[in-house]
Amino acid sequence: MKTADFRGVLWRDNPLLVYLVGLCPALAVSDRLVNALLLGAVMLFALLGTGIAAVGLERFAPPRLRLPLRLLLASALVTAAQRFLWAFAPTFTAPLGVYLPLLSVNCLLLGSAGAGSFSDGLLEAAGRGAAFAVGLSLLALVREGLGAGTITLFPVGSFGGVLNLRGLPPARVLAAAPGALFVLGYLSALARRRGRGRS
Amino acid sequence: MSQPAPHLHQGPTTRGIMLAAAACLAPAATWGALALGPSALRVLAVAVGASLAVELAIGLSAWRRCTLGDGSALLTGLLVGLSLPAYAPLFVPAVAAAFAVAVVKASFGGLGRNWMNPALGGRLFVTFSWPVLLAVRPRPASGWLRLPAGLADGSLLGGSGTLGLVSTLLLALGGAYLLARRIAAWEIPAAFAAAFALTVWAFGGLPAGDGLFRGDLPAALASGGFALAALFMATDPVTSPQGRAARLAFGAGCGVLSFLLRVYGLRPEAPFLAVALMNMFVPLLERLSAWRGGR
Amino acid sequence: MSQARSFPSGGVCPPERKSATASLPIRKACVPAEALLPLRQHAGQAARCLVRIGESVEEGMPIGRAAGPLSADVHASIPGVVRQLREIRLADGTASPAVLIALEGEFIRTGRARRPLDWKSLSRGELLQRVEAGGVVDLNGVPAAARLRGAGPARLLVVNGVESEPYLTGDQRLLVEKAAEVLSGAAIAAFILGAGTVQVGVEANKPEALRAAAEAAAGFGFEVIALEARYPQGEERLLVQSLAGQRVGGRLEESDFVVLDVGTLQAIHEAVTLELPQIERVVTVAGAAIRHPANLKARLGTPVSALLEECGLEDPARVIAGGPMRGFALSSLDTPLTKGMNGILALSRREILPAVRTACIGCGRCAEACPWGLRPAELYKWLEHGETAAARSRGLEACTECGCCAFVCPARIPLLQGLSAGKREGAA
Secondary structure, eight states, rough: OOHHHHHHHTTTTTTTTTTOTTTTHHHHTSSSSSHHHHHHHHHHHHHHHHHHHHHHHHSSHHHHHHHHHHHHHHHHHHHHHHHHHHHHOHHGGGTTTTTHHHHHHHHHHHHHOSSSSSHHHHHHHHHHHHHHHHHHHHHHHHHHHHHHSSOOOBBBBBBBBBBOSSSSOOOHHHHHHHHHHHHHHHHHHHHHHHHHOOO | OOOOSOOOOOOOOHHHHHHHHHHHHHHHHHHHHHHHHHHHHHHHHHHHHHHHHHHHHHIIIISOOOOGGGSHHHHHHHHHHHSTTSSTTHHEEEEEEEHHIIIIGGTSTTTTTTOOHHHHHHHHOOOOOOOOHHHHHHOOOTTTTTTTOEEESSSSSSSSHHHHHHOOOOOOOOHHHHHHSSSSSSHHHHHHHHHHHHHHHTTTTTTTTTTTTTTOOHHHSSSSSHHHHHIIIOOOGGGGGOHHHHHHHHHHHHHHHIIIIIIIIIOHHHHHHHHHHHTTHHHHGGGGGGOOOOO | OOOOOOOOSSBBBOOOOOTTTTTTTEEOOOOOOOEEEEEEOOOOOOOOOOOOOOOOETOOEEEEEOTTTTTTOOOSSSSSSEEEEEEEOOOOOSSEEEHHHHHSOOSSSSSSSOOOOOOSSSOHHHHHHHHHHHOOOTTSSSSSHHHHHOOOOOOOOEOOOOOOSSSSOHHHHHHHHHHHHHHHHHHHHHHHHSEEEEEEEEEEEEEEHHHHHHHHHHHHOOOOEOOOOOOOSSSSSHHHHHHHHSSOOGGGGSSEEEEEHHHHHHHHHIIIIOOOOOOOOEEESSSSSSSSOOEEEEEOBHHHHHHHHOOBBBOOOOOEESSSSTOOOOOOOTOOOOOOOOEEEEEHHHHHHHOOOOOOOOOOOOHHHHHOOOOHHHHHHHHHTOOOOOOOOGGGGOOOOHHHHHHTTTTTTHHHHHHHHHHHHHHH
């Protein structure tokens, strides 16, 4: 996959912002940047895994078993990630709630068909996963920054994790569900606009 | 062909309609400024200014033309200002007006394309964004008229006592002019007022345990939001239905929702919420008045 | 006479603006030095040209022969020599071949008094033939002969004495001054049609015309009915609805009713009793930009500029051929007077009240004004998006292009133009 395709999938074909795939987890966990980053990372991981597996399945598995096997694999990967996170970072995993396992469905939608070579499959999955993560993080950045007046990241060393933004009092509606749809709408318009200029 | 027929016209132009509505708000706005002092004046000025500025900016950058001439931005700004309390910090009317023009109106294509009343959209955005700043609070004696202290409402002109009463009267006067000149459709405020008054009077006493037909009608009618919403916001031609049956249903729906949201929801901005909710049903309501034409 | 009746809903009440010419008697306009006669002054195909350049023509001589069902003969309106045969643009923007005649010679038809023939001695076929030979065309461009031949025996003939557009007073004056001739034409038409009843509709606010019509009608046994002064009262189907009290289902041509206007009926009378073809017509020249407004009886083919000059033109904002509600703004004042042109209006800016066009604000005034209960703004939007079928299923075909919708539109959307273009597209 060339660089142009990569930029294409980031804006013009962004799975979250343009195709509106995975809206449910996206709107739910974009209230804080740290949640968005985490979910995005898990999505990337799961997509990479299913991407590699899809190519293998395409070559070796009987046709009727490919879809169920892909679903099984996606669920397994997501569950593994979930268990890992619960074990090592429970405070960050708790806010993700039920939306983490929901990712397995989205992996199915976004997973590649496995038609090309392994490297193609890998790049495609990486592109889509990264695009999803970027879109989600942008959404969370705006929502949390304007809606709650903070930016929450992973605590590192002495940094507690929460950046307080000074300025006007935060607009609470953006931190709630309707606000999420507002912001998503405009980000979607922005992504299409940027995507139109390219390719 | 050169200029098309008909070559004569009758009735107001778009600008005439918008400016007439703005002019009818002027008495109530002046009263508000006099009664509440410079803070009210500032809220109004910021709302109108932000509305005009944002409409000009979007018009020039997106459509390459200035649409201020049709008077709708001025009207939106005035309505936003009048629907906010005088104690709102100044960024609130600015954001409300900007949201109204940019998101509710311009994002859908500008004048005539929006489905929700822009001023209402702006007011509701700030209602849910900064609820604490806009909450009902006691009003000190202020303004050039030195009115006695009372309870302020969610809107500029609302509240107990003289302020609310006179405001409602002045708004009713302005509204009556609009109805007389057939700029506003009479079915909407009539149905709105009838439904609201009936439900408040009949069921308004229930939450307090007073029984039926004991509702506090005067207080509900005199609150500033009701007259503004019924006469100036619900009657916006772009977001209200056409046809008598549809308009009556629309007004009645607004009235009933206003009652529910005020008496059971305890929201001071109930009429605004009610009209915004009914705006969603306008295409459906218009089916009640199907075209009857044909040879 | 009965009380003022009207159609059930819709319509508008534009300002009358008839005071300048309502009491001015019809006077003859100056004969033009050159008459430019279009060969298509009717709804159908252009008439076939019968003359060549250089040929001498007499007044009233046929110069074009009807070619097709809705076509009619065209006659020379002045005696003279054919100087040119060329294509011109008519007031409505369409093209038509035309014959240019330069004035020369004697007026043998209109100059001399003739004894009117007693038409009752003629048969139905002979009467029709005379009407056809006269090239009589009504205000809608339909040849009178075609109307009279009709689909079947008509029950009721309606005399359309209604002139509900502002400024126009030609028909009104015709009734006041020549009611007997008009109703004689109606009697002829009724005989040809086999119609049992004749009703005359005149607006209630024209007492002089009502009186004149009633006096003449008494002799013929016709009924004169006063109608509300509301536009478009003169629209045929609405007129029938006002008079007969019932809606006309289906096409008017297939119903029991035939509607003919007073100008056409007078032309029928002249064509039958005097064998005088349609070479003149009454036209109201009015508007704030006219110094001396008048009701002129002018020769067909007279350039509009000549008539305007005769009445004194003063810096107009717009010159219109026809009425202000449906007439055509003229870009060239050389356009000739044709059979359907009942008015030439020179309006000032203050009369027109130009305004900027904005987006539709959904006020619904157009729907309230439409006499047919349509929703013009909605139809316009469908047509704007190219959805002609959707517009037709919502009643586009019922539109009679009266212009009431655009008249009241605050956003100044060209609804009439849009709807009529959509109808043409649908018919194509």
